[in-house]
Amino acid sequence: MGELKQYKMAVEQSNIVSKTDINGIITFANKEFCKISGFSEDELIGRNHNIVRHPDVPKANFELLWNTILQKETFKTTAKNKAKDGSTFYVNTTIFPILDKNGNILEFIAIRYDVTENILLTEELKRKEEELKHLNATLENRVEKQTKQLLDLNRNLERKVKEEVEKNREKDKMVFQQARLAAMGEMIGNIAHQWRQPLSELGIILFSMKKFFAQKSLDKLEEQYKQGKKVIDRMSQTIEDFRNFFSLEKYKNTFFVKDIIDEVVSILAGSLARSKIHVKIRMRKTIKVFGHKNELSQAILNIINNAKDAFKDNNIKNRTITISAKKDEIFVHICIQDNAGGIDEAIIDKIFEPYFTTKHASSGTGLGLYIVKTIVENSMQGEIAVENKNGGAFFMIKIPVK
Numbered sequence: 524m525g526e527l528k529q530y531k532m533a534v535e536q537s538n539i540v541s542k543t544d545i546n547g548i549i550t551f552a553n554k555e556f557c558k559i560s561g562f563s564e565d566e567l568i569g570r571n572h573n574i575v576r577h578p579d580v581p582k583a584n585f586e587l588l589w590n591t592i593l594q595k596e597t598f599k600t601t602a603k604n605k606a607k608d609g610s611t612f613y614v615n616t617t618i619f620p621i622l623d624k625n626g627n628i629l630e631f632i633a634i635r636y637d638v639t640e641n642i643l644l645t646e647e648l649k650r651k652e653e654e655l656k657h658l659n660a661t662l663e664n665r666v667e668k669q670t671k672q673l674l675d676l677n678r679n680l681e682r683k684v685k686e687e688v689e690k691n692r693e694k695d696k697m698v699f700q701q702a703r704l705a706a707m708g709e710m711i712g713n714i715a716h717q718w719r720q721p722l723s724e725l726g727i728i729l730f731s732m733k734k735f736f737a738q739k740s741l742d743k744l745e746e747q748y749k750q751g752k753k754v755i756d757r758m759s760q761t762i763e764d765f766r767n768f769f770s771l772e773k774y775k776n777t778f779f780v781k782d783i784i785d786e787v788v789s790i791l792a793g794s795l796a797r798s799k800i801h802v803k804i805r806m807r808k809t810i811k812v813f814g815h816k817n818e819l820s821q822a823i824l825n826i827i828n829n830a831k832d833a834f835k836d837n838n839i840k841n842r843t844i845t846i847s848a849k850k851d852e853i854f855v856h857i858c859i860q861d862n863a864g865g866i867d868e869a870i871i872d873k874i875f876e877p878y879f880t881t882k883h884a885s886s887g888t889g890l891g892l893y894i895v896k897t898i899v900e901n902s903m904q905g906e907i908a909v910e911n912k913n914g915g916a917f918f919m920i921k922i923p924v925k
């Protein structure tokens with residue numbers, strides 16, 4: 524066998540080989556070509572090479588192919604082809620024009636090898652990558668959406684909480700005003716009580732003045748006049764005290780606890796005396812706290828009023844309220860103890876709740892201790908607790924020392 528023949532054999536056995544004439548009509552197809560295309564040799568010979576053309580391949584590719592090989596140049600490409608059964612195969616293709624002695628094209632020979640698996644794998648990989656990209660994108664989208672929803676929820680919640688807080692504040696304000704009005708009504712009674720004594724004193728003074736005037740004892744008249752002025756001063760001071768007690772303070776202050784307790788007890792003096800309640804105050808003068816002093820007096824007043832009610836309800840004979848205060852490094856403790864029989868253990872956990880009352884018959888509002896708790900916790904950053912001991916209720920107020 525000649526050398527050339529051997530080359531030809533080697534090429535044909537290792538590759539997919541076909542030949543066409545200058546018009547693209549198949550003149551030769553090797554076994555490998557038949558195998559991959561699924562056509563028999565008979566079916567291929569004499570047919571146009573486009574028998575394996577794949578419809579996906581754009582026309583421009585063939586134009587480029589023909590332009591190249593008709594110019595007697597080699598054309599290389601990876602071609603997508605269609606087999607007889609419709610399946611796709613990919614081949615790396617090299618097409619050589621074969622020329623005669625005069626340099627005219629005799630025919631074309633195409634040598635190919637199968638890269639279907641490679642291409643399919645690459646395509647699969649590409650698809651997977653696309654999918655992944657898509658997934659990623661939607662994931663990002665989803666996460667973004669989720670985050671947005673969460674943020675919205677959060678914002679809504681914040682708004683709701685704010686609204687609720689606002690509502691509560693409004694409610695507290697109303698409750699405070701109601702309680703203030705009720706207490707003011709009671710105060711009128713207390714003022715009346717506190718004025719009873721000086722009013723009768725004034726009566727006596729006026730009577731004496733008339734007498735000394737008749738006797739022309741001007742010195743004595745002058746003395747009675749001064750006495751009268753003092754009484755009137757004391758009376759207007761009482762009014763002043765009540766006015767201060769009920770005014771709303773803008774600013775917090777440092778004040779002595781004992782001053783406040785004394786003030787409350789003096790303001791309540793009338794009703795305490797009427798109810799025969801003895802108040803003991805046990806504390807050093809120097810203990811100070813920081814806050815709105817009228818609010819603390821209001822709190823103490825509410826607690827004392829409850830004791831007063833309990834004394835009456837339980838028909839207690841020796842009525843005592845002991846108010847004490849002590850101070851350590853962290854807290855000022857203010858304790859109010861009565862001996863009115865204590866609070867039913869079944870309800871003791873509820874007494875600070877707004878509108879909780881056991882005094883429906885005597886029209887309790889159930890707001891007293893709620894106000895106390897609000898003042899202690901919100902205004903003074905303190906704590907309040909209650910327990911039954913020594914035959915009565917024992918309230919402890921803890922206010923932090925700044």
Ligand SMILES: Nc1ncnc2c1ncn2[C@@H]1O[C@H](COP(=O)(O)OP(=O)(O)O)[C@@H](O)[C@H]1O
Nearest residue numbers: 829830833865874880881887888889891892916
């Ligand atoms: N010192 C006390 N002794 C007995 N019970 C008390 C005392 N203080 C409060 N309570 C109970 O706590 C309830 C709630 O008190 P409060 O909030 O002041 O409302 P109100 O006095 O209008 O009922 C009272 O109805 C009463 O049952």
Ligand SMILES: [Mg+2]
Nearest residue numbers: 828829891892
């Ligand atoms: Mg009350």
